[in-house]
Amino acid sequence: MIRILPVLLLAVWVVGCTGLRSKRSPSFAAAERTMILAADSSRPMRVFQITNPSDSLLLRQRSLPVQADPHDPLLAHFIQRLYRTVRDPNSLGVGIAAPQVGILRQIIWVQRFDKEGFPFEVYLNPEIRQYSDLKQPCLEGCLSIPDRRDTTRNRAYAILLEYDRPSGEHAVEMVEDFTAVIFQHEIDHLNGILYTDHLQEEIEQAQEREARDR
Numbered sequence: 001m002i003r004i005l006p007v008l009l010l011a012v013w014v015v016g017c018t019g020l021r022s023k024r025s026p027s028f029a030a031a032e033r034t035m036i037l038a039a040d041s042s043r044p045m046r047v048f049q050i051t052n053p054s055d056s057l058l059l060r061q062r063s064l065p066v067q068a069d070p071h072d073p074l075l076a077h078f079i080q081r082l083y084r085t086v087r088d089p090n091s092l093g094v095g096i097a098a099p100q101v102g103i104l105r106q107i108i109w110v111q112r113f114d115k116e117g118f119p120f121e122v123y124l125n126p127e128i129r130q131y132s133d134l135k136q137p138c139l140e141g142c143l144s145i146p147d148r149r150d151t152t153r154n155r156a157y158a159i160l161l162e163y164d165r166p167s168g169e170h171a172v173e174m175v176e177d178f179t180a181v182i183f184q185h186e187i188d189h190l191n192g193i194l195y196t197d198h199l200q201e202e203i204e205q206a207q208e209r210e211a212r213d214r
Helices: 030-036 053-059 073-087 177-190 195-213
Strands: 095-097 107-111 120-131 135-142 145-156 158-164 170-176
Touching: 030 073, 073 095, 073 107, 073 120, 095 177, 107 177, 120 177, 135 177, 145 177, 145 195, 158 177, 170 177, 177 195
Parallel strands: none
Antiparallel strands: 095 107, 107 120, 120 158, 135 145, 158 170
16 A cells, blocks of 8 residues: 655656566455455455564465456455555555455555546556656555655656456556556555565665766
């Protein structure tokens, strides 16, 4: 989950690309069903944190794709519980990924600051197909990493996003600015990546530059 507004920059779109879309998985595992159905759709779920060893192990795993099916009551139930979690006063944020509540499935909620009214929208199987070369610094925080905020500097200003809607509709769109950072943060969660990993990468790159300049 990510909060905090970034420094805004102007961008020029430059193309890069990622891999092919994954095969859809038809259903939730038995343990996932139990967690999802432990409460009604109005109840938030527990947010997993890296300070808990078993939580930390799960947060480092890759999530599986889901079948977008508007007639799947379990999927609808989970989507609503995930939304209740991101809007809960105890875990209020602008985005959340399914692994953060212990469900290793490719589902995220994102608040769209690039749309009128800043609506929350849900995305299934989101993938970033292209990144801009232009980066933007952003002060990031994560409810899965309590009591810490840091500025990352390698987030792309613009991304080309591909995803499914719960209705089964497939879409591709370009997203820019702070909303693009939210998508990058949440999709990282689906791949077992935390924003602190980017900080370590930045440190290593800086050390390499210093070594070359000596």
